Amino acid sequence: MEKAARWITGHSTAIVIFFTAAAIVCAALFFGVKVNYDMTAYLPEDAESTVALQLMQTEFDASVPNARVMVPDLSLTEALEMKEKLREVDGVDGVMWLDDAADVKLPLETLDATLVRQYYRDGAALYDVTVAADMELQATDEIYGIIGDEGCISGNAANIAYSRRQVLSEVLGASSVLVPVIILILILTTSSWIAPLLFLLTIGVAVLINMGTNIFFKDISYITQSVSPILQLAVSLDYAIFLLTAFERLRKTEPDVESAMVKAIMQSFVSIAASAATTVFGFLALVFMRFGIGSDLGLNLVKGVTISYISVVVFLPALSLKCVKLLDITGHKRLLPDIKGVGRALVKVRIPALILVLLLVVPCYLAQSRSDFLYGNGDPAPDSRYGRDTVMVNESFGESTALVLLVPRGDPGREAALCSELEGLEHVTTVVSYATTVGSSIPSEFLSDDIVANFYSEHYARIILYTDTGEEGADAFGTVEQARYLASKYYDESYSCGQSANLYDIMEVITGDTGLVNGLAIGFIFLTLLTSFKSLTLPFILIFVIESAIWINLSTPYFMGTPLVYMGYLVINTVQLGATIDYAILLTDGYAENRGSMGKLRAVINSIDENFISLLTSGLILSLAGLCLQFASSMEIVKELGLLLCRGTLLSMTMVLIALPALLITFDALTAKLSKRKFCSDCAVEV
DSSP, X not given: OHHHHHHHHXXXXXXXXXXXXXXXXXXXXXXTOOEEOOGGGGSOTTSHHHHHHHHHHHHOSXXXXXXXXXXXXXXHHHHHHHHHHHHTSTTEEEEEOGGGTSOTTSOGGGSOHHHHHHHEETXXXXXXXXXXXXXXXXXHHHHHHHHOTTOEXXXXXXXXXXXXXXXXXXXXHHHHHHHHHHHHHHHHHSSBSSHHHHHHHHHHHHHHHHHHGGGGSSOEEHHHHHHHHHHHHHHHHHHHHHHHHHHHHHTTTSSSHXXXXXXXXXXXXXXXXXXXXHHHHHHHGGGGOSSHHHHHHHHHHHHHHHHHHHIIIIIHHHHHHHTHHHHHHTBOOOSSOOOTTHHHHHHHTHHHHHHHHHHHHHHHHHHTTOSOEEOSSOSOOTTSHHHHHHHHHHHHHOOOEEEEEEEESSOHHHHHHHHHHHHTSTTEEEEESHIIIIITTSOGGGSOHHHHHTTBOSSEEEEEEEESSOSSSHHHHHHHHHHHHXXXXXXXXXXXXXXXXXXXXXXXXXXXXXXXXXXXXXXXHHHHHHHHHOBSSHHHHHHHHHHHHHHHHHHHHHHHTOOEEHHHHHHHHHHHHHHHHHHHHHHHHHHHHHTTTSOHHHHXXXXXXXXXXXXXXXXXXXXXXXXXXXXXXXXXXXXXXXHHHHHHHHHHHHHHHHTHHHHHHHTHHHHHHTBSSOOOSSOOOOO
């Protein structure tokens, strides 16, 4: 380690040049990273809706309708002309309207009233449009140009287009708020005006390298694009603080700055590595999710924290040596003084604090998995055009979701019987198929290829159901289950897709991921703690403290009666554990070190006093990162993650300060017996 540290200090100029160049190159590469905005693309390949979508793309010209386009003040003739204009838009694979389900040459009064009102009412026409993947932004922009300011677009394609417009600007917006706040916190808690800039430069370079190297992946999810840079900055800033603090301390005893930096690297290497390892292992659990967004986010965070670690132990020492004169010139007395007596005060309230925690743990554990969960992107921002359009379409025509069934072609009678039963389902408003539109008694050979292609491919018949439900919820998912059951009743082979079917499969997959991901995260971190502390009791205590904070955090939506995005629920389990277990490690490490020369009460008090400012600094930075995500983003899933991160960080910090001291003192005797470290056995129990 000493050889490596001396190599770093001896090549500081080359290192600074290399990292600066890497950051510039990766900043340019960042704009070439492909971002995936479709959550359904991350379903496993064997999910029914995934198989159905692949078959649809292979067998039919158009896939599932994924946008609803409403245009007011149109006559019937104008509505038909508008349909043709929409079909000509680049990226639009298909447009369905009333004329696909009924003969509009007949007087509207003679047609089924329910069917007509689904597509045309009060002079407004509603089109079901299929937009090709990766063409959502261009297609919706062109459609807006055709339908004008009075027209509206809703649906998943519009949501994806909206997300594409927002992601980058919202990341920059969150960063522009977070960075000045972090600088202010660091100015208050460090002893140099320039040190906070060195910290941010070090981690900022790591963030740029991480985001730029995503160019080597096929794509990354928009959730990763939105969340990863902020999380990487917030969770790894501590590493830079550890190293530079050690450097400033050692400068007082070492003969020159190079020797001080060598010792600082050697002394802080293990603590930074241990801190990074617990965070990495927490994030690593996400990689094992069957739902691909977990793997996408987990890999990116693991890569990001690893790059941050390398940047701190290699780039920061080199940069600091180049800026040592600036550090000296801008040195100042720490503006935030040590808070006297905080350890003694917290130890005095340990018993009621522990009782309160124990009273909360069981109900919160039971409640945290019982919230009303959302599995999609959540509601659109009401002040966005997409949000306003969605409200207007739903108010004018009601909620409607397309569900597509694919069944083997060749038995018109069976197909007609299935469609008859599907029409009888509670929330199904319309069934569009060959049997319902043309009639099962008319052979397909008698019709033009264009008409037949809407319903039949070489191997499959396509049946489109329109429901009056939203994309998700009990009614939507119940309809998916009923439709799938009826299809399986008539056919040995059947497939379904559409946004509600996709979200149903997402629900099935990610709820199945929960136990595995949480178990792996806890297992990885337990082994890391076991290796670090060489104690059988301390890993259990630390994990219990942070898990209790997680349960309280995730139970809050249940007690407040608000829905919770399930991806946020699943991801925060590992993110909060991996990111905030460091607080418990910091306090416990100080206690174990002190316990070798003093009694248990004094050991805990001293550890709190020594580490309180560090805990406060780290906790405030991470919670503010979550707050920035919550307020800067207009996407519900990102807002949810931000709120959970903010609240979870504050809860973890509180639990470490009020519950961990009580548990360390309570189990001190058992810890002394089951730990490799030597505890002082005859020290006074003075306070």
